[in-house]
Amino acid sequence: MNQLVEIKELLKTRKLKATDLRVEVLAIILGFGKAIPYQEIQNSLQNFDRITLYRTLNILIERGILHKISMENNQSFYAMCTLECSTMGHQHQHVHFKCEQCNEVSCVETKEPIQLAIAYHLITDFEVMATGLCGACRL
Amino acid sequence: MNQLVEIKELLKTRKLKATDLRVEVLAIILGFGKAIPYQEIQNSLQNFDRITLYRTLNILIERGILHKISMENNQSFYAMCTLECSTMGHQHQHVHFKCEQCNEVSCVETKEPIQLAIAYHLITDFEVMATGLCGACRL
């Protein structure tokens, strides 16, 4: 089964029509492999409507297909969700890592699960943004 | 020694002129106590130039006086740095916590220092954004 069919299947399971832009955007993100900057998505598209792209990304996030990563400089990255995410919500346990050398952003797993506790606070969810050197750039 | 003098001292140690806007912005942030939304800063100022405020916040961050917190919805918050931060860089060990009830964002310490390790990666810095219920809203 090729990627195009897989994408359409995925959209169907989330009750979304398989429109051209949606399929195209998902193909671009899947092809990029790591978390993709918003600009990169725009650059990869030929003709597109800005507002439609905006709504497309939002609904893909809402349905648990994509998740958004906001960097400190307000740059937005998008990445595929894991299978645990659904229309009901996101379930990410990974860390968002940005390499200072190659500037790539990726979703990585920690060696140990992260334990987080704050006095008097009830933590329901958290996100970790780490920076440093990725495996390739460390060599 | 009153707050005004303290603010001017702080600016001097970071080699920054004590201009009206800088002093005013720092007084607003200190008065707010917790992390302050960008909008709240604007609302608290009477007459101000948007670009000057933009540059003011940037240079205060650059000199280790403030730090910026980017929320997932692209809303920006600003908070005072600890004394460990300087012109040489930021040294935050705390967690940025957003209460889902009162929507306040604050810098809080964890019970245990956070240990983070990712296979093949070298981590030089990381930031944690947590959501849940703060002490006051839990009662």
Added chain:
DNA sequence: TCTCAAACGCAACGATGTTGCATTTATTTA
């Protein structure tokens, strides 16, 4: 093929980021 809710495309508006440049000002120095 028909039907219709869903999605698109465009207008319109607002907030913020960013740079250049002439003018003003805080602080140092004479």
Added chain:
DNA sequence: TAAATAAATGCAACATCGTTGCGTTTGAGA
């Protein structure tokens, strides 16, 4: 205290992105 100057301001100008409304188009099921 006044002069000198590097720093900071204020404004123009431009760009990007977020967001909503609305008429038109279209994907997918009947």
